[in-house]
Amino acid sequence: MKKNFVGLLGCCVLLGSTGVNADPEEDRLKLISHFKVAYPEIKPGEYIYGSLAFDPDAKLKYDIVMQSPPHADELGKGEQLWKKPLKSGRTYAECLPDAGKNIVGNYPLFDEAQGKVVTLEDAINACRVANGELAYAYADPQTIGLLTAYLRTLSDGGKMNIKVASAAARAAYEDGKKSFYSRVGQLNFSCANCHVDNAGNRMRSKLLSAAIGQSTHWPIFRGGKQWVTLQKQYEICHRNMLQVSDKPGSRRYNNLEYFHSFISNGLPLQSSVVRE
C-alpha cells in the first residue's frame, strides 16, 4: 500500500476534474471516488485516522495508546474551563446553542447575518466578549485548545454536517476551495498536491494523510505535550510549503476550514486524538 513520494510537480488530478462551478456535494463525492480508486481497500470512514489509515501497524499502536490517553488530565482541565462562569455570571453552556452538546459537527458555519464563516473558536470567543471577557488568542493551545478539546467530547457519536445554503455561503466555500487547490509558496505546492494527489505516499519519513477526514478531530494532542488547533496546523503546513502563512482566525483560513470541513461531511467526529 505504501508508495514512495512521487513528484509533487506532477499534475494535480483533482483540480482538473473539480471545476470551479461544481456543486459542493459534487466536490465531496469526487474526492471520495478519487480515494476509492486510489485505495480501494480503505473505507472513507477510515480516513478520520489521518495517515494511520495507510499504516495498519501504526494504527494498532495508536489504538493501544488511546486506551489510556496521555491527555486525560488535560481534558479535566478543559472541563474546568468550560464550567467556570464568565464575568457576567453566565457559562459557555448558556451561551452556545444546545448547551454545547452535539454542535461541533455544525462548525464552521456560515452566519448569514454577519455574512461570514464562524468557526467553533469564533463562537467561543463571541460568547466570551458578550459576557464581559476578552477573546482568547485564536489558536492558543492552553486556553481555546484546552476548551475546544473538552467541548468536542460533548459531540462524541456525531457526524460532520456542514451546510452551504446561500449564495454568500457558496462564495466563502469557493474561496476556501481556491485556497486548497492553489499552488503557493517557494515550493509551488497546493494542499491538494500533498493531501489528495500524494495522500498515502511518504514525504521524507512522514506518510501523507488524505484530505477527507482531516477536519473531524481537532484539536489534536501532539507529541504527548501540546494541543494543536486545526488552523494552527494550516499555518504549519503553509510554513512547510515555504509560504508566508495567514494568521489563524483570518477570513482566508476560516473559508479554507469551511471547504475543508464540508468535504468530510457524513464522517464520524472524534474527540481529542493523539498524533506524533
Ligand code: HEC
Ligand atoms: C508539502 C506537503 C504538504 C502540503 C503542501 C500541505 N501539507 Fe498538510 N501535512 C503535511 C504533512 C507531512 C503532515 C503530517 C502527516 C500527515 O498527517 O499528513 C500534514 C498534516 C496535515 C494535517 C493534519 C492531519 C491529522 O489528522 O493529523 C492537516 C489537517 C493538514 N496537513 C492540512 C493541510 C492543508 C489545509 C494544507 C494547505 C494549506 C496543507 N496541509 C498543505 C504535508 C503537507
